[in-house]
Amino acid sequence: METPSGKTVPSPTEAQRVFELTPVCIGRSRDCELSFSSEAALSRSVSKKHAKIYPCLFDSNEQVRWFIKDLESKHGTYVNGDELTRGTSIEIFHGDVIVLAKHLSDSFEIKCFLEGRGNAKIVLVTKNPLNRQPMIAPTSPLSSAEKRKLAKDPRELSVQKRFRTLEREEAAKPGLGQSPLKCPVCFEYFIESMTLSCSHSFCGSCLQHWLLKSLSCPTCRVAVALLPVRTRTLDDLCLQLIDPSSEAWIARQKAHKAELDAHLRKARKIRKHFLELQGQPWPTIWSIWHSARDRDAFVHKLATATGVVRVAWCEAVGLTDDAIGTQSPIKLLNALCNVLPEACFSSMESSEMRSRLRLFLHYG
Numbered sequence: 316m317e318t319p320s321g322k323t324v325p326s327p328t329e330a331q332r333v334f335e336l337t338p339v340c341i342g343r344s345r346d347c348e349l350s351f352s353s354e355a356a357l358s359r360s361v362s363k364k365h366a367k368i369y370p371c372l373f374d375s376n377e378q379v380r381w382f383i384k385d386l387e388s389k390h391g392t393y394v395n396g397d398e399l400t401r402g403t404s405i406e407i408f409h410g411d412v413i414v415l416a417k418h419l420s421d422s423f424e425i426k427c428f429l430e431g432r433g434n435a436k437i438v439l440v441t442k443n444p445l446n447r448q449p450m451i452a453p454t455s456p457l458s459s460a461e462k463r464k465l466a467k468d469p470r471e472l473s474v475q476k477r478f479r480t481l482e483r484e485e486a487a488k489p490g491l492g493q494s495p496l497k498c499p500v501c502f503e504y505f506i507e508s509m510t511l512s513c514s515h516s517f518c519g520s521c522l523q524h525w526l527l528k529s530l531s532c533p534t535c536r537v538a539v540a541l542l543p544v545r546t547r548t549l550d551d552l553c554l555q556l557i558d559p560s561s562e563a564w565i566a567r568q569k570a571h572k573a574e575l576d577a578h579l580r581k582a583r584k585i586r587k588h589f590l591e592l593q594g595q596p597w598p599t600i601w602s603i604w605h606s607a608r609d610r611d612a613f614v615h616k617l618a619t620a621t622g623v624v625r626v627a628w629c630e631a632v633g634l635t636d637d638a639i640g641t642q643s644p645i646k647l648l649n650a651l652c653n654v655l656p657e658a659c660f661s662s663m664e665s666s667e668m669r670s671r672l673r674l675f676l677h678y679g
Contacts, residue, residue, distance in 0.1 A: 328442055329440050329441065329442050330440070330441055330442075330443075330444070330445050331438060331439070331440050332348070332349055332438070332439045332445075333430075333436055333437075333438050333439075334348065334368075334436065334437050334439070335431065335435055335436045335437075336370050336379065336435055337370070338367060338368065338369035338370070339367065339368040339369070339437070339439070340364055340366075340367050340386075341364075341365050341366045341367065341368065341413075341415070341425070342361060342362055342363050342364040342365040342366070342386075343359075343361050343362065343363050343365075344363040344364055345446050346364075347363075347364060349425070349439055349441075349445065350445060350446040351423065351443055351444070351445060351446070352443075352444040352445060352446050353446075360389075360390050360415070360416035360423070361388075361390075361415050361416055361423055362386070362388040362389050362390070364386050365385075365386060365388040365392065365415055366383055366384065366385050366386055366388065366392045366399075366413070366415070367383070367384045367386055368381060368382070368383045368384075368407065368427075368437065368439075369381070369382055369384070370382075370435075370437075377433050378433045378434065379433050379434045379435050380406055380434070381406065381407050381427075381429065381434070381437050382404045382405065382406050382407065382499075383399070383404060383405060383407050383413065384399075384403065384404040385399040385400070385401050385403065387401045388401070388415070388416075389416075390415070390416035391415075391416060391417065392413065392414075392415055393413065393414040393415075393417045394407060394411055394412070394413055395411055395412055396414075396417075397528065397529055398417075398528070400500075400524060400525070400528075403500045403501060403521070403525075404499065404500065404502065405499075405500075405533050405534070406499075406533075406534050406535070406536075407427050408427075408429070408536075409427070409428055409429040409434075410426075410427070410428065411426075411427045412424060412425070412426055412427070413425040413426075413427060423441075423443055424441060424442065424443075425439050425440070425441045426439070426440040426441070427439060428440070496549065496552055496553050496556065498516075498517050498518040498521050499515070499517065499533060499534050500517055500518065500521035500522070500525060500533055501518060501521050503518070503567065504553040504556070504557055504564075505517075505518055505549045505550055505553050506518050506519070506520070506550070506553075506567070506568075506571055507519035507520070507545070507550065508545070508546045508547075508549040508550055509522050509543035509544065509545060509546065510543060510544055510545075510546045510549075511532050511537075511539060511541075511543050512537075512539070512540070512541050513532050513534075513535055513537045515532050515533070515534040515535060516546055516549055517533065519545075520571070520574070520621070520622075521533075522543060522678075523621040523622060523678060524621060526539065526674075526678035526679050527618075527619070527621065527678065527679040528679070530674065530678070530679065539674065539678075540667075540670060540671075540674075541670060541674075542670075542673055542674065542677060542678075575622075578621075578622050578623050578624050579623060581624050581627075582623040582624050582626070582627035583627075585624070585627040585628060585630075585631065586627050586630065586631075589630070589631035597609050597612070597613055597631065597632050598632075599632060599633045600629075600632040600633050600634045600649075600650045600653055600654070601633060601638075601642060601646040601649055601650055602646075602649060603649050603652065603653065604653045610653060610654075610656065613628075613632065613653075613654070614654060616628050617629075617654075617679075621678075625676070625677065625678075626676065626677065629675075629676050634650065634672070634675075634676055635676070636673065636676065639669050639672045639673055639676070640669065644665045644668070647665060647668040647669060647672065648660055648661065648663075648668065650672055651668060651671060651672060651675075654675055655671075655675070
């Protein structure tokens with residue numbers, strides 16, 4: 316509950332914790348800043364260290380934005396009903412609701428409120444019993460010296476020196492800074508970066524997996540209606556900063572290449588079976604599918620498919636970029652009704668239907 320002054324006041328049955336410019340670990344462990352009581356019913360569904368909330372400074376350190384990261388928990392973390400991909404982060408806003416282990420119980424709910432100058436404070440409110448706060452917090456707020464260090468004007472530096480300085484500060488204070496050349500989802504340097512119409516950029520693979528679950532920007536949550544665009548400039552800047560001999564970078568590049576190669580092999584296999592051998596289990600997407608079995612089978616195949624694998628599955632039913640650009644409005648509507656039967660598209664213009672089908676073809 317909020318007072319007229321904007322302050323958050325918990326009800327008598329709720330517990331409240333206030334944190335200022337400091338990371339907050341959530342879980343059952345007594346080392347966590349927000350520690351759920353192990354005596355509570357079903358508390359075992361919450362991991363010892365389940366999730367982490369942390370601040371990032373923006374706009375010359377005048378504005379604070381808060382992010383939440385799932386710490387590869389066993390039963391998942393949800394924000395406003397949407398599940399976080401394990402090990403990834405998203406921004407949280409005033410009034411957001413975090414639920415831990417939602418598929419097991421709806422009781423582990425945390426309400427988030429932002430307060431203070433520049434949203435420097437985060438207020439967490441929950442009805443669940445908490446352990447007492449530790450006498451010595453594992454992470455303290457920024458010291459005056461640290462704040463002065465962050466306040467230096469980076470405009471006096473060259474671009475390359477500026478970003479390297481930011482990275483050194485990140486290493487010294489994990490969780491309190493965010494490099495403009497790191498993906499907000501995986502917090503690594505961009506690889507094959509893509510930029511949305513809202514101007515937020517992400518690694519291509521991170522964005523593909525995110526849009527499979529939610530057609531919204533991972534950072535600002537604006538709805539995605541247009542295809543992301545490739546931003547090679549960001550990739551080039553990253554390559555100027557990283558050490559090409561770094562073992563971590565080499566391992567990441569190898570893992571990325573291995574994933575791409577595996578996707579290419581699978582896509583070739585799909586194309587050979589459905590296009591070359593004419594093993595077509597589904598009718599063309601441009602005609603109404605009367606069989607729910609066909610529709611469910613196709614949608615199931617695409618539920619986890621990304622990149623070239625997704626495109627190959629779509630080609631098997633005739634859904635390609637070229638076909639989308641040439642089909643009549645009625646056939647566009649047929650295709651949308653086949654793959655997204657729960658939505659209504661009858662009021663859409665042809666251009667809007669084409670955009671939605673292209674999003675489905677490449678992302679979800």
